[in-house]
Amino acid sequence: MIETLLLTSVVAPLVLALVLAARLATREAIVARLAQGGAALSAATSLAAVALWVAEGQTPIVTPSHVLFQHEDYRFTFELALDRNSVVFLVLVQFTTGIVLRFSRFYLHREPGFRRFFATVLMFQAAMCILTLAGNLDLMFAGWEMVGLSSFLLIAFYRDRHSAVRNALKTYSVYRVADMGMLMAARLAETGSHRDLGLLLLLAAIGKSAQFPFSFWVPRAMEGPTPSSALFYGALSVHAGAYLLLRTFHLWGDVTQVRICVGLVGLVTAALCSMFSRVQPTIKAQVGYASVTQVGVIFVELALGLRDLALLHMVCNALLRCYQLLVSPSAVAYLLRRQVSAGSARPAEWHAAHARLLPRRWVSAVYVFSLSEGYLKDVLKSALWSPLRRLGGVVLPWRTVVFATGAVAAVVVIALALVGGNRASMLFAWGLVVLAFVCSGCALGSWRRPLYSVAWVSGSSLAVALAVFAMSPAQNGFAGISYAAAIAIVCALGLAGAAMVVPPGKAITRYAGFSESHPAATACCLVSALGVAAFPLLPTFLGEDLLLHDALRASVAASVLLTGALALNGYLAVRNFAFTFLGQKSRRDEAGAEAPREFALRS
C-alpha cells in the first residue's frame, strides 16, 4: 500500500510534466489545473503514505526492490525507503512545492512561459521525490540529475536574456562537478571504501548545496521568476546536498577524516558566506547567501553527528528562506518604513560607526574580500575553466589530425573485436581517454559552428565508449556498444536540429537565440543535449551507468577520468544548446525589410 502511494507521488508529477512539455495542454487555465492536480495528487499520496507509516509504527521500511535493468552483474533497481529523515524531508518537499505552485498559479498569470514553467516545476517535484525517497544511490542519482537540469531550465526561464542564460550555464557547470561525485559514489556504493565514498558524496553535496568553494552560484541563480528562486535556492535545491549527507550518514559517519572534511567545509562556508551576505546590495543575493550560510552550519551539525538537529535546521531554514524570497519585492516599502519609524540608526550605520575604530586596512580588506565574494568565482575560473578553454584553443587547429586519429582508433578497436582476440592493451584504452578529452576540447573551441560542436561532443562520448569497450574483457562489449548506440541516436537528433537553424558553413554569435524562430529545432536539440547529459528518462542514462560499471572493473583511475569526460560532455552539450538557441537575436543582424514603394509621406 505504502509502495503504491509513494510510487504515485513520484509518477504523477512526472507524467504531468511530460504532458505539459509535449504541449498537450496550452491554455493557461488548463495548464494550471493539470499542474495543481498533479502536484496535489503527489502531495496527497505522499501524506497518506506518511500517515500509514506513522500508524504502522514508524520503523524504517524499504519497499521491495524491482530490477528495472540487469546485465550480468550490473543491476539498476528501483526501491523506495521511508525512514524518519525521508519522511520529514518529503513533507517539506511537498509543502513548499505545493505552496509555491499555488503562489505561481497567480503570480505567473499571463506570462508567456506559463506552460514551460509548470512543466519544469513538476519535473522538479518528481525529481525531489525520487531524491528524497530513493532506496539506493543509483536511483537517487536519477533524481539528482533531474533536479540539476530543471534548475538549469528555470534559471534560463527568460531565455532571451543574456545574463540569465549565462548564469544558468554557470550553475549547471557546478552541478556537473557535483554529478561527477554522485556518479562515482553510486558506482562505488557496494565495493568502495567508506572513506572514498564519503569524500565523493561530500563532493556531490558541496556542489549541490553551494558550499565552499562553489558558493558563488546561488545568488547568481536568482534569474528566474521569484517563486522558482524561492523554491530552488531558498528552499529545496540548496538543501539537497545536506540531505544527501544526512541520508548516507551510515556510509561515512564512521570515518573521522570524512567527518572532519564535512565539518571544515561547513565551517568555512558559514564564515565566508555570512560575510558575503552582509555586503550584498540586492535582496535576493543577501537571502541566497544567508541560506547557504545556514547550510554550512547544517554541514557542521552533520559532522558532529547531530542528525536530528541538522534535519530540523534544514526544514526551518528552507521554510524561512523560501518565505523571505517570496516577500523580497516588499523590501523597498518595508525597510524604508522600518528605518523611519524605528527612528534608530540603520544597521549599516551602526556597523560603520564601529568599523571606524578598527584599522582602515583591515576594514577595507574585509569589505573588498566580501564584495569580491572571496574571489571564489575568479579562482575557480582560472584554475579549472581557463585550462580547458586553452586546451580547446590548442587542439582546434589540429582537428583534422584528431579526427583521423579517432577514425583510425575506432577502426582498430572494432577490427580487433571482430577478429576476437584479446582486444587491446590498457595503454590503448588510455589513449582513447585522452582522445575523448581532446575531442571535448575541439567542441569547446568550435562553439561558433553548432553543427561541428555537436559532432565533436558526440565524438568525445563515442571515444569514451570505445575506451570502455577496449578496456573491458573480450566477451563483454555490451556497455560500450549500447552507450555508443544511444549516443549515436542522440547525436543524430542534435545534428538534425543544428542543421535546421545554422547551415554547416555559417557561424553564430554567442547566445544566438534561435529558440523563438525555430521551436522544432529547439526541441530536437534540447532532447539531444539532455541525452548527452544523461537525463534519467533517456537511454543514455543507463548507458553511462553501465559504462562506468565496466570501466571500474578495469581501472579506477581511468574511470575517474572517464567520469570527468562524461560530466564535461554533458555540460558542453547543454552549453551548445544554450549558445545556439537561448539568448536574444541580435538586432543588428536582422535588418528590417523595406517597403517596396515610395509614397511621398510627410516626415
Added chain:
Amino acid sequence: MLADAPQPSADASGFDLEAALARVAHWLPTQGPIKDFIHHNTLHAFQGMRFHEGVAAAARLYGARSSMPAAFFLEAYRAGRISDSAIDRALAGTCPDEARRASVREALLAGGLEAPTFAGRARDGLRSTWTDRLGGVALHRRSHLHLFRLFGGYLDQGLSTWQMPGADHAGFYDCVGDLVRASPLPLLPFDTPHARALLALPAREALLGALAKTVGRSDWYEPYLLETLLAQPGWAGLIAECERNAGLLLTPRRMTLVDCIAVTLVAEVGCLERELGTAFAPLSEAAIRPPDSGRPDASPERAESERLLSVWQEAFEWSYYEAFLGALRANTARSRQRAPAPSAWAVFCLDDRSCSLRRHLEEVTSDVATFGTAGFFGLDFFYRGVDDAVAGKHCPAPMKPRHLIVEEFELLHQKQLDRSVPWWRRALHLEGHANTLIGGWVLSYALGLGAAASLAANIFRPSLAPVIVPPLSTVNRDARFKLLRDGDARSPDGLWLGYSPEELAERIAAVLRSMGADHDWPRLVVLFGHGASSVNNPYFSAYNCGACSGRVGAPNARAFAKAANDPEVRDALRARGLAIPDSTLFVGALYDTTRDEATYYDLERLSERFRGPLAVFRRQFDDARARNAAERCRRFESVPLGAPPKRALEEVRRRSTSLFEPRPEYNHATNASCVVGRRALTADLFLDRRTFLNSYEPSADPRGEILSHVLSAVIPVCAGINLEYFFSRLDPRVYGAGTKLPHNVNGLLGVCNGIEGDLLTGLPTQMTEIHDPVRLLVVVEQSPAIALAAAKANPAVFEFIENEWVRYACLDPETREVSIFTDGRMAKVDGLAPPRWAWPTSLDAARQGRENLPIGFVWRLGSTPNEMSS
C-alpha cells in the same frame, strides 16, 4: 554641434569635459529612486522634436522599437478597433498628395510591413570594436559585473548590513580609490597596472587618462562617453538624477556623474588589460567603424516602412479620438441638468481612475455633484508624516513648494499606539539579522515554521494574513498636523512651517473658482485624495497620486478641508469675494484605489447638524465604490464577468493583500484622454476608466487665464503618465522594465534582473499589458482662440502640444464645434458621429467584456432611455 567638432586633435586639451558631460547626460533616463516613482515622458529629451521624428530618433539612439509592429495594427483593424474613417483622417494628416492616398492605404492593408530594428549606439558604435576584439562578448558584459556591485554598495539605502567603508563621507570615486589603496587584497578589475595608476589620479584626470588609453582621439571622446553611459542607462540615469536633486536619497551620498564615469572607464581599462594585455591598442588605431557623432536629436532618415507605421499609429489613435470627440459633442447637445441644488459635492483627483468612480456616484444618486482637479488640491507643500524620515513633495513634480507640513501624534493617542514592530516579524521580513551566521542560526529555528504558517495563511486566505505593510486606511488616522503657521516659523532648511490664512485663502479660492465650484454651496464638500495599498510591490509609489509626485494625496485633501473650515481662512476668503456659508462643511478623505475604500478624516469633533448628511453621503458613496469595484473587476480574468458589487469588493481587497498578486490594480493602464470642462460634457457617458477629468467653468474665464493655470498642472501630470505608459508598452525591454516576476530589489533604489543587471527604468509589463499606446487627447471646453492662447501662455505646456506629444482639442461651448491643434492652428474636425451604444447602467456596460469597450451613454438609475432611440 558634435559633428562640427574639429577633426583629429590627439591631445585632450581641445576637449571640454563639463560641456560634453552636460550634453551627454541629457540623453539619460531621468528616473529617481523607486520610492518616489514619478511618471514622466520617457523620451523627455526628444520633446523638442515632432512626435514621430522624436520616437524614431530615440529608437536609433537607444536601440528601441520605433513603432508597434504592423501585425498589431492589422489585427486591430481586423477586429474593428481601427476604423476606415480613422485611416482616412490619418492619411489626410500625413499624405498631402490626395492621389496617392489610395495606394498608401493599400500598402497599409497589404501587410508584410516590417519596422526596421536598431541596435542602439551602445552596441552599434565605437564600442562594437571591443565586442569584436573580445571574441563576441561586449565589453560591458565584463565591466558591469564589477561596476554594479560598487554602485549598489556605495549608494545602498539600507539593504546591506555592512556599508562600503567611507561611503558616508567620501565621494564615490575617492571611496573606491581609497578602498583599492587601503585594501591589501585586490579589488577586481582595478588590479592591473594602468587601472591602478589611473585610480591614483583625481577623478577628472583619471577620466581623461582612461579616455586617452581606450579611445585615443579627443574628437571621439564625447560619442564614446555617450555610448558608455547608454550601455548602463539605469545606473547612469539614477546617478545623474541624484546629482541634480540632492534630496532624492534618504541616506545622502556624494555621487556625481563624473565619479560614475571615471570609475566606469578605469574599470574598463582594467577589464581590457586583463583580456587583451596591458598594451592594447586604443580605438583610434583599431576602430572598425567611426563613431556616430551626429546629434541624437537630429532628424533621422526615416525608412518608408517607419512612415507607414506612423500612419497606422495615427489611424489607431484617430479611431479612439473620433469616437471620443463625437461622444462629447453629442453629449453637449443633450446637456441635461443635474439636481438643481445637490446636498453634497464630491471632489476627486483628475486621475483616470476617478472617471468611473464619479460616474458610479452619480448613478447611485442625483443629489451629489462631482468635480475633478489635480489631486494636490492646489496646496503645494512638503509633508512629513509620522512615518517619514524626510519630508516628501506633495505637488506635481515640476513645482517647487516653499511650505512644510509636519504631522505629529497627539499626546492623547501616543500611549494607545504601539508602533513598534515585534522582533519576530522584523526578522522574518528581511531585516539584516536573520541573515547573519549566528542570528540566522537561532532565528531560522525560531521562525522557520512560523514563516511556513504565515505563507500558507496568505496564500489561502490573503485577507487574514498579517501583511508586511498595512493597508493605507489603517495608517495615521490618529495623527494631527498643524496647518496654520505660528508667526514666521521656518524649518532649518528655510521652508515655512505651515501657511498663513491669506496664503491658504488664495490657494483655496483658485482651486474652487477654476472648478466653477464657487456658488450654490451644498451642506457637504468631501475631498478625496487618493493612494493605493499593495503588498510585495516595489512599484507601490507609481500607484499613488501622480499630482502628488507619487505620494498619497490624503494630506492634501485633509489640509484643504481643514483650511476651508477654518474661520480665519473663511474670513480671508470672504474678503476675496468667496463667501462660504457656515452651513457648509468640508471633509477630507482618502480613497484607496486598489481596495476601493474610503477613509474620512477629522470627524471626531463633528457638529451634530452635519452627522446626518454625512451618514447619508457615506451610504451613497459605499454603494458607488462597490459598483466601481465591480466595474474594475471586468479587467481581472480571475473574476467572472458581471460579478456583483459585494463580491467584487471582496475580490479587490483580497488583491491588495495577496503576496502572489503582481497586478493589485491596473493603475493608469488604458488612459487615453483628458477633458478640461464642465461635468455636463462627460456625465452620462461611459468613458471606461480612460479619461482624466478636470472641472473647469468656461463662462467664468473669458480671457483664458484660469485655463492656462489649469493646463500648467494638468498637461505635465497627465501627459507624463500617458507617455510613460505609451513607451513602456511600445518597447517593454528598452523603455519599460520588462516582466516584474524576476525583479530583484537593489539597494532600495530600484529593481534589476538577477544580481548582475542594470537598474530597470519605466513600467513593468504587468502594469502596461492591457494599455493601448495612444497619445493623450486633451479636450478643453473653450473657444479655439482662447484655448490656443491659454496653451501658448505656458511654454512648458505648449511644447507638448506644439510637437504633438499630446493632441490638443477644444470644444466650443457656444457653437459646439470641435477643433484639434494641427500645424500651429486649431483645425475644425468634421463628420463626428454620436456614440451608437447605450446601457442602462455602467454595470451593464461592464458586463460586455474584458477589452476596451466602445464609448456609449449610460442612464441614471430610475430614468428611462427613451430619448436615445434615434
